[in-house]
Amino acid sequence: AQSVTQPDIHITVSEGASLELRCNYSYGATPYLFWYVQSPGQGLQLLLKYFSGDTLVQGIKGFEAEFKRSQSSFNLRKPSVHWSDAAEYFCAFDTGRRALTFGSGTRLQVQP
């Protein structure tokens, strides 16, 4: 079955520390991959997306993600986390049916 897995429900990091949020997908081919962020009380905002080409993609707010075909992963990273990054992060993919399939989300807490 086609699915997206975010193994970490909740992550806490200190401000200034590096961050990596995990995302694995199950699909027979390479899907289109996305990371969205949802700040408290807000809708979802696109951070970055991957379709093809360079496997390291840059997004907004200093985030980047690396596509690894061999691991079926698309992990999100940030070298230095800011308190304003506290939010819920969703990995998603598109397999051609127009709508996105989302993971269950990872809630990020940032400690001062």
Next chain:
Amino acid sequence: DVKVTQSSRYLVKRTGEKVFLECVQDMDHENMFWYRQDPGLGLRLIYFSYDVKMKEKGDIPEGYSVSREKKERFSLILESASTNQTSMYLCASRSGTSGFQETQYFGPGTRLLVL
């Protein structure tokens, strides 16, 4: 900037009531979507529409219907609300002109409580 608006941020309804959730986008997008967001489950697709009067069932359509009479407006209808439909409902839209590279834009959500 693309704007997706939803008619209500918070809604409280009684079991058995008919509930309408409205969504409007201002970017002439062909595709519109309704998702439901529950803790630990992420977003799940209820219905989507790829053109006026066209609709397709998503992963959890039971208990819901939709209407798209105009391109900019996509309504989600709960024919007879039940307590298990208490949730956050997110509308989204996406252009269809460039294929699946297009970004999906989300509204702020409607938090529905069914008593």
